[in-house]
Amino acid sequence: MKPGARHTVHTGRHAPSGEAGRIVEECVDSDARVHFRVADAGDEMAMTMVRNEIAETMPPLRGVVHAAGTLDDGMLVHQSWDRWRAVLHGKARGAPGLDAMTPDTPLDFFVMYSAAGLLLGPVGQGSYAAANAELDA
Numbered sequence: 001m002k003p004g005a006r007h008t009v010h011t012g013r014h015a016p017s018g019e020a021g022r023i024v025e026e027c028v029d030s031d032a033r034v035h036f037r038v039a040d041a042g043d044e045m046a047m048t049m050v051r052n053e054i055a056e057t058m059p060p061l062r063g064v065v066h067a068a069g070t071l072d073d074g075m076l077v078h079q080s081w082d083r084w085r086a087v088l089h090g091k092a093r094g095a096p097g098l099d100a101m102t103p104d105t106p107l108d109f110f111v112m113y114s115a116a117g118l119l120l121g122p123v124g125q126g127s128y129a130a131a132n133a134e135l136d137a
Contacts, residue, residue, distance in 0.1 A: 006032050007059050011039040011050055013090070041068040041094030044101075051101050063109040064102060068094050069131075073124035087127035092134035 008027070010016070015038060016024055027034050035058070039046035054061050068090035072083050095112050102110070114132040 007035075008032060009035045009037065009050065009054055009058070011037050011041065011047070013040050014038065040090055041066060041098065042089035042091075044097045047094075047097060048101060061102070061105055061107070063107055063111070064098055065109075065111045065113070066091075066095050066098055067111075067113040069113075069115065069128070071125065071128055073128075075124055076126050079127065084127040084130070088131045088134065091131040095135055 010024075015021075015036060024034050024036070037050050037053070039050050041047060051061070070087045070090055072079075072087050074083065091114070099110070112135055114135045115128070
C-alpha cells in the first residue's frame with residue numbers, strides 16, 4: 001500500500017478547476033478516494049452537513065486542514081465593512097466553527113494555514129492581513 005491519505009474530503013466555495021482539478025485527478029489515479037463538496041468553511045450549516053456525511057458514509061475523520069482564503073484588494077479608504085466581512089468569513093470565522101464541530105473527534109491533526117501577508121503587509125490587503133491575524137490569535 002502506498003503511504004499517505006487514501007480517503008480525503010475537500011471543501012471549497014467552488015469546485016476545483018484548472019491545476020487543482022488536475023492534482024485531484026492525479027490523486028485518484030494513485031488510488032486515493034477524493035470527495036469534493038461545495039461548502040464555505042465559514043458556513044456552519046454547510047460544514048455540519050459535510051461532517052455528518054463523513055460520519056455516516058466514510059472512514060472516521062482523522063484530521064482537519066483549514067486553508068481558506070479570500071482576497072479583496074483595495075486601499076482602506078475604498079473598503080467597506082461588507083468587503084471586509086467577506087474576506088474574514090472563511091478564514092477567520094471558519095476555524096472556530098471547525099474546532100467547535102470536532103471536540104469529541106480523536107484527530108491526529110488540526111492544521112490552520114494563515115499567511116505571511118500579516119507580516120509582509122502587501123498594499124491593499126488590509127482585510128486579508130486582519131483575517132490572518134485573527135486566525136493566528
